[in-house]
Amino acid sequence: MERLARxxxxxxxxxxxxxxxxxxxxxxxxxxxxxxxxxxxxxCNMLALGVEPASIRQPRLWPTAPAGFGETLETYSAEVGxxxxxxxxxxxxxxxxxxATFADMFGEAVQAVRMNFYPPxxxxxxxxxxxxxxxxxxxxxxxxDAGCAGLQVRGKGGAWVPxxxxxxxxxxxxxxxxEASIAD
Numbered sequence: 001m002e003r004l005a006r007x008x009x010x011x012x013x014x015x016x017x018x019x020x021x022x023x024x025x026x027x028x029x030x031x032x033x034x035x036x037x038x039x040x041x042x043x044c045n046m047l048a049l050g051v052e053p054a055s056i057r058q059p060r061l062w063p064t065a066p067a068g069f070g071e072t073l074e075t076y077s078a079e080v081g082x083x084x085x086x087x088x089x090x091x092x093x094x095x096x097x098x099x100a101t102f103a104d105m106f107g108e109a110v111q112a113v114r115m116n117f118y119p120p121x122x123x124x125x126x127x128x129x130x131x132x133x134x135x136x137x138x139x140x141x142x143x144x145d146a147g148c149a150g151l152q153v154r155g156k157g158g159a160w161v162p163x164x165x166x167x168x169x170x171x172x173x174x175x176x177x178x179e180a181s182i183a184d
Contacts (some may be wrong), residue, residue, distance in 0.1 A: 001073065001076040001143070002074055002143060002145065004066055004068065004069050004072050004073075004144075005047070005115040005117075006117075007048060007066040007159070008063055008065070008066060008069065008115070009045060009047075009115075009117035010064070013066060016047075016063075017029065018031045018043075018061055018063075019047070019060075019061045019062075021046075021048070026048055026112075027048050027049055027050055027058050027061050027112075028047070028048065028049075028058070028061045028129040029045070029046070029047045029061075030045070030046070031044075031045070031046065043118060043121050044116050044117065044118055045116070045117045045119065046115065046116050046117070047063070047113055047114070047115045048112060048113070048114040049061060049062060049109040049112065049113050049114075049168075050110075050111075051073070051077045051081075051112055051113055052077070052081060052109060052110065052111040053108055053110070056110065056112070060130060065160075071121050073113065076113075077111060077113060080111075080141050081109065081111050082136070083141060083170075084109070084111075084138075084139045084141065085103065085109075086170065087139055088102040088103060088138065088139065088178075089102075089103070091178070091182075095182060102138065102178065102181070105181060106138055106177070107133050109138075111139075116151070118150065131148070135173050135176065136175060136176045136177060137175035137176075137177055137178075138174075138175050138177045138178040138181075139169070139173070139174065139175055139178060140170060140172065140173040140175055141170050141172055141173075142170065142171040142172075143170055143171075144165040144166075144169075144171060145165065146165040146166075151163040151171065153166075153173075
């Protein structure tokens with residue numbers, strides 16, 4: 001999936017623009033969360049796609065190039081979805097709850113994929129790849145590109161701490177939804 005995502009971002013702009021993110025939209029190629037022409041944008045191109053349930057999919061936004069992209073995304077997403085279900089069950093058990101607690105609480109899972117590309121920047125001291133944010137989901141699974149270190153998390157005391165890529169590893173973030181449900 002990582003290789004195909006990289007190949008997608010290396011396609012000519014005209015090809016990538018066949019899958020445009022509509023103004024105010026969150027799926028397609030472009031910049032999400034654009035509210036005004038005057039705002040400062042993150043230094044990042046993205047491709048965001050709804051995966052599950054099928055009702056959130058917008059097939060016209062799923063790239064047909066590079067070859068095998070859609071099929072690989074289907075397989076990758078199914079495996080990440082299963083990983084999330086297993087993680088939520090283990091987290092519940094660790095908290096002394098029944099394994100199905102979070103599956104029952106959250107109902108049908110919404111799964112999306114967002115691929116980010118950070119093009120070379122002539123003045124990296126003046127931009128951010130992505131603005132500081134939290135993930136509203138229950139769980140976010142992040143596959144970092146080993147060649148592009150930049151992920152940071154806010155540690156205790158508010159300091160930003162780098163998360164160095166580990167080859168063939170995934171980063172799992174507990175999202176706002178799960179955190180709020182276990183905060184007690």
